[in-house]
Amino acid sequence: MTSYVLGRLFALLLTTLAASLIVFLLMQILPGDPAAVMLGVNAQPETLAALRTKLGLDQPLWTRYLDWIGGFPFGDFGVSHTYSTPISQLLAPRIMVTLPLALLSMAISVGVALPVGVYAASRRGKPGDFLSMGAAQIGVAIPNFWLGLLLILFFALHLRWLPASGFAGWEDGLWRGLRSLILPALALGLPLAAILARVTRSAVIEALGEDFIRTARAKGLTSRAALWRHATPNALIPVATIVGMQFSFLLAGTIIIENVFNLPGVGRLIFQSIAQRDLVTVQSLVTLLAACVIFVNFLVDLAYGWLDPRLAAGGGR
Amino acid sequence: MTLEEEISAPQRGRGLLRAIFRSRNLTIGLFVLLLAIGMAVVSEFWTPYPPNALRIRDKLQGPSLAHWFGTDHFGRDVFSMIMAGARNSLEVALTAVAVGIGIGVPLGALAAARGGWIDGFVMRLTDLAFAFPALLTAVIVTAIFGPSAVNAMIAIGIFNIPVFARVTRGAAMGLWKRDYVLAARCAGLGDAAITWRHILPNVNHVLIVQATIQFALAVVAEAGLSYVGLGAQPPQASWGKMLSDSQTYIYSAAHLAIFPGLAITITVLGLNLLGDGLRDLLDPRVRRQR
Secondary structure (H helix, E strand, C coil): HHHCCCCCCHHHHHHHHHHEEEEEEEHHHHCCCHHHHHHCCCCCHHHHHHHHHHHHCCCCCCHHHHHHHHHHHCCCEECCCCCCCCCHHHHHHHHHHHHHHHHHHHHHHHHHHHHHHHHHHCCCCCCHHHHHHHHHHHHHHHEEEEEEEHHHHHHHCCCCCCCCCCCCCCCCCCHHHHHHHHHHHHHHHHHHHHHHHHHHHHHHHHHHHHHHHHHHHHHHCCHHHHHHHCCCCCCCHHHHHHHHHHHHHHHHHHHHHHHCCCCCCCHHHHHHHHHHHHHHHHHCCCCCHEEEEEHHHHHHHHHHHHHHHHHHCCCCC | CHHHHHHHHHHHHHHHHHHHEEEEEEEEHHHHHHHHHHHHHHHHCCCCCCCCCCCHHHHCCCCCCCCCCCEECCCCCCHHHHHHHHHHHHHHHHHHHHHHHHHHHHHHHHHHHHHHHHHHHHHHHHHHHHHCCCCHHHHHHHHHHHCCHHHHHHHHHHHHHHHHHHHHHHHHHHHHHHHHHHHHHHHCCCHHHHHHHHHHHHHHHHHHHHHHHHHHHHHHHHHHHHCCCCCCCCCCCCCHHHHHHHHHHHCCCCHHHHHHHHHHHHHHHHHHHHHHHHHHHCCCHHHCCC
């Protein structure tokens, strides 16, 4: 198990480094000199040269890359050209919006999908299965930004239960902050729940067809006990895989949903930085997001071992 | 007479049509896709009103007999814009899938045919590509090359490449161990010829289903990019852009947010049903599991 974890950790590190290199090189293709953008069209050549030196833009590509990536382990992601502030300082308050939003969306996705998927599998071919999977089919097709608009229309404008946009912050209590995130989290989480419910249903149906379920039933277990104690735990591996993949969708989704709900999160910061040609900020944020996705995939790999001890013991996958 | 001659082409055609109409998913999916394609084609030479004609005095009208889906803040007819938007949506999605197939399938086929370090290299490349959320990749690409419908096609297409590479490799790997491949090799065929004559025809069904799924995802991605202003640019009509514009008037004209969203959802729903139906039709294993 230890060698398996170490091997995966090494792969994680290599993939993250490769991802950071790709992002760095891509950002070099972006048209526009950041120093020229910062100083405007009327800048004197000497001032421009001085700023380029200060920002390290006159250094060779490799030196710039190593300087930039070398700071990551210490939480130094560079200094934003636009705000002249360390990126870590820009990031901190925004993570306090994006991370709770992503976690809440994930909780909604799993919290809705697991019961619905298991229920549909247990009622296979009956009206309950047909209705829940029909709803899931529609849920998969709804774009999250449109669902966001519909939620605003109904819950914020019609019922006036929740705010339509903006973030109230965490300073005035947990509930005020959470209230601003409920609609965006529903917009992000429900379409993902629809996908996950379909996967859960298929996985549970497959598990219900296994010999161990017949044995459990033959030993006198009720169908409900066989479903929850034997079939569902065995269906969790494909579900965990999809949950891991959904994290990637979630991160991408926050970029758009933060725009729909006007939330000051990491996604909006990326957009603002692209618009302002703030290259260092864009490349640091994109690399961090990619690192998050790679890390979550690593956690999912580890979760396989926990969900199915045969895999951790080297039973082959 | 060989079996193939015995089952004549017209009979096979009728069998396929019967299979399509027997499957509810396939029938609905095909109907929706043909409807969207029809709207896109017809919008080229006819729409109830010119989609870009501004009539400020008619602005923000609700649905009526004159304007079925109402008008927007410039007095443009929403139904006409949705018809024109269908063309943009389908064009971008189709090109994005074509980019994915054009580059991804050869890559996946090469990985499966050669194995070893080439396979490892291609798979690590796809691992790396998957580390970037699809939409983030699209945002970066459009940020680099500028927002436009063409760049949206490339951006979404880039994400499709690793998907098709993985699917092709996965489906092709098992086939290389089959007897008929061994026989072809004994007959003197090289990797490329075997791939072209024996592997690709046998992974076709997987690719068709995957293409339908990616097509649906591309429609959503295009709408998302246009929603944040990185896709189609005015005056080109786009469902995502219409939704983005609707947000400003959501208090006074909710219909502006409803109809473009419905157009995206119905198209994606149709494509998903088509994908499900094709999987049932082409893969007997899935049919048995249901």
